[in-house]
Amino acid sequence: MNVREIMTTQVVCISDEANLKDAHSLMKSRNVRHLPVISEQDSRLVGILTHKKMVSTVMSLVTKYGSDALDRKERAQTVATIMDKDYQHLTADEPLSIVVEYFIENKLGCLPVIDASGHVQGIVTSSDFVKLCAKLLKL
Template sequence: MNVRDIMSTQLVCISDEANLKDAHSLMQNRGVRHLPVISESDGKLVGILTHKKMISTVMSMIYKYGADALDRKERNQGIQPLMESDFQRLAQDEPLAIVVEYFIDNKLGCLPVVDSEGKIEGIVTSSDFVKLCAELLKSQ
């Protein structure tokens, strides 16, 4: 099995020019925990914003400035400093046996799948591996 067999292609992405309020709303409304960040200039994948990072930043803002100031602070905080920009990228033909080891060794929640031009094609999450495991267990 390869990455293409389990990757999600129904992606929810965000612009690298977006603010934290945009990301917070998008994650909340679309029910996602990982937002691929796409460059406004060339459409390439430039980062990943995780739910964990977003929540920790929001909680820090609430603690520091109070809940009443949260909306304003989120609108003034760009996502570029918060996104992970140094991350492993996958190709669709990567064998899952290798990818799962990378997930385990690095305790990752997701890995983006990109084409040769750096544009996102999909995403593989730890949940995708849990679903695969459930399917394999049911077939025994």
């Protein structure tokens, strides 16, 4: 099996120029924990914003400025300033045997799937592997 067989293709992405408030709202409304961040200029993947990183940043803002200033501070901070720029990615043809080992060894929650030009094709999450396990257990 390869990545293409389990990846989610309807990926919720966010622009690197969006603000933290936009990301917070998008994660909540779309019920996602990982947002591939794409360049406003060429739509290529430039980073990953995780729910964990976003919550950490929000908590830091609340601690530093208070809850009354949170909305204003979230709007003032761009996704590009907090996204993970040092991320791993996949191609759709990579074998799942390699990917699952990477997930286990690095304790990641997601890996974006990109094409040769760096555009997002999909995303593989730990939930995708749980769904695969459930499917295989029913066989």
